Amino acid sequence: MALSDDILVMRGITKRFGGVTALHDVTFAVRRGEIHAVCGENGAGKSTLMKVLSGVHPHGSYDGGIFFDGEECRFSSVRDSERRGVVIIHQELALCPQLSIAENLFLGNEQATRGFIDWNRTNHAAAELLARVGLRENPTTPIADLGVGKQQLVEIAKALSKEVSLLILDEPTAALNDDDSAHLLDLLRGLRDQGITCVIISHKLNEVMDVADRITVIRDGRTVGTMDVAEATEDRIISGMVGRDLEHRFPPREPRIGEEVLRIEDWTVHSPVQPDRVVVSGASLTLRRGEIVGLAGLMGAGRTELAMSVFGRSYGVRISGRIVKDGREIELKTVRDAIKHGIAYVSEDRKRYGLNLIEDIKRNISAAALPRLASRGWVREGEEFAVAEAHRRSLGIKAPDVLTPTAALSGGNQQKVVLAKWMQTDPDVLILDEPTRGVDVGAKYEIYTIVNELAARGKAVLVISSELPELLGLCDRVYALSAGRVTGEVSRDEATQERLMQHMTKGLNR
Structure with missing residues (x-):
């Protein structure tokens, strides 16, 4: 040339x-x-x-x-x-x-x-x-x-x-x-x-x-x-x-699924901007310990709205329905309530809702669980540092130390910091909204490995993703949402992109 x-x-x-x-x-x-x-x-x-x-x-x-x-x-x-x-x-x-x-x-x-x-x-x-x-x-x-x-x-x-x-x-x-x-x-x-x-x-x-x-x-x-x-x-x-062949895009996993940990029944949410508009309508789903469950839907289907409304009503008005945790109905009126009941939510917009970019890794990781690291209103800084460093090492966050500003990290490493923040609250249920958006294939594999490890520890994980291959490769079951309604539930063995898409578009042409 x-x-x-x-x-x-x-x-x-x-x-x-x-x-x-x-x-x-x-x-x-x-x-x-x-x-x-x-x-x-x-x-x-x-x-x-x-x-x-x-x-x-x-x-x-x-x-x-x-x-x-x-x-x-x-x-x-x-x-x-x-x-x-x-x-x-x-x-x-x-x-x-x-x-x-x-x-x-x-x-x-x-x-x-x-x-x-x-x-x-x-x-x-x-x-x-x-x-x-x-x-x-x-x-x-x-x-x-x-x-x-x-x-x-x-x-x-x-x-x-x-x-x-x-x-x-x-x-x-x-x-x-x-x-x-x-x-x-x-x-x-x-x-x-x-x-x-x-x-x-x-x-x-x-x-x-x-x-x-x-x-x-x-x-x-x-x-x-x-x-x-x-x-x-x-x-x-x-x-x-x-630098290596990825014969498998997803790490191997042998599911060990336990008893039901969370049940959402007849969940309905109205828009905070247009209170007469229903964005989630009569949605019901269940999560079990050790299980990875997917939530599929087209843009505007109500996936994020469902997740945020469950997470301490951080979205929506005129919310109705029941949430049952470990067999007992619970009220989640605030984010603090959700955390106290062992529910965590990783936002799809990590820079706006998930991280304080001007703070270092240590402060971001400890942010959601400060009461665990404080005595009489004072944070035990040595313990805070040790906890953050343990997460940095176990999750493979690529940074010299936990005093590194979060804004200086790549997208994949920022996502790991968000995961570490919520893992520090030791949740029973972890909702991941677009967990690999904006990260590369190598970092995706690492995040999938972390999700698998959480499930292996008995956590219930709900994954919201716009990438159907991601849901098919990662999840044990997948729910489909269309226009705010749950329109289908498909097991790993039965799931295909075509079948999910049928459920995701159900009712849209009426």
């Missing part, structure tokens, strides 16, 4: 943070007009490499060279890279919620005449950009009024306003539902057809296989290799990412 066919070549990129080498002699090349995927485990160096490219880590802070359109580039800032047409969209969207779409699109690049913003020109240009990304919104709409999927499109429209040649997207579909993800991938194909080169970082291998032309795998800060998508398979990509 001649150099002129490559819009980007990065050679010998080495980046260190103190004594830690995040990138070691990485070589990366992207052809003009392609969609190029970068895959690797959390912490492999993918985002760091893109930050080097985009000037977040400026020239001089790394070794190696960057060649764009055949010329060596020394970007000292993000603005430098954007001037050359290199634009990065980070996983955490950088939009101002209180400002309008148009204001966000041209923030720092205002459409002004004689020092005054020309709002007619601004809104007209914004409307044209929104049309390019297929977003039918008024440019004056505040960002806060948009869902995450539409916000992602606004970020892409903002990149197009900068005359982008190379668009980098870091986990663009991580927080999107299936429909929004499909729309975004179609948009990337359209941009490719317009001559815009795209680099996409993603853990979703099915999406990578569907949209990319070529795939580069990075492991432990080094380039493993690049392959055409025609010769790629998920197993080959995974093998490159984790």
Whole structure:
């Protein structure tokens, strides 16, 4: 391949943070007009490499060279890279919620005449950009009024306003539902057809296989290799990412299922925003000790609403029904009640509800069970440290020590900290809402192992997941939820994706 066919070549990129080498002699090349995927485990160096490219880590802070359109580039800032047409969209969207779409699109690049913003020109240009990304919104709409999927499109429209040649997207579909993800991938194909080169970082291998032309795998800060998508398979990509073959995506397990520990009967929940709308209707399910039970459903089926309402009524109004624990009806009016009765809930949004990112690992792990570690209102710091360190070691949380800020951890390790926090409460029932969302295949396997170990210790585990293969590979039974109703219960032996989907869509076409 001649150099002129490559819009980007990065050679010998080495980046260190103190004594830690995040990138070691990485070589990366992207052809003009392609969609190029970068895959690797959390912490492999993918985002760091893109930050080097985009000037977040400026020239001089790394070794190696960057060649764009055949010329060596020394970007000292993000603005430098954007001037050359290199634009990065980070996983955490950088939009101002209180400002309008148009204001966000041209923030720092205002459409002004004689020092005054020309709002007619601004809104007209914004409307044209929104049309390019297929977003039918008024440019004056505040960002806060948009869902995450539409916000992602606004970020892409903002990149197009900068005359982008190379668009980098870091986990663009991580927080999107299936429909929004499909729309975004179609948009990337359209941009490719317009001559815009795209680099996409993603853990979703099915999406990578569907949209990319070529795939580069990075492991432990080094380039493993690049392959055409025609010769790629998920197993080959995974093998490159984790350094070993994963013949089995799920660790082996011999279930030892005991007596019933929790029964939810005729559970009904109304929306706190629209009290007349029923979001969970007459749902009933049971959990037994040592059992892993799945809860499947399409977006909006009521899975999270069911879990949060059971967990101390942390969601919903006009809640009715019965909860029976160990044969005795219990009242769970608050989260404190739920914890006291041995029920724990790991939220699907670990950064918003599961963790205090500015605190260290130790404080996060102890947060839900502080009374166990306190005397007369004072936390026994030595015991707190020892407990957190024990969890760090047993769960394989990759950090130098428990004083490491939680924000500095990869997604998989953050998820382990959330699990450790709730394991510290020693629950009988653990509800896991999307436990592997946003983590790579290697970290998924480790989390599955932890779930299996919890079940082996006699815990009852309820797993909510949008990934049907995950439920089929992990669970002993799976309930299906559709429009707030439990529409089916399937055993491990009888479960298939097709059968679950039949239950998950039951009643939707009436």
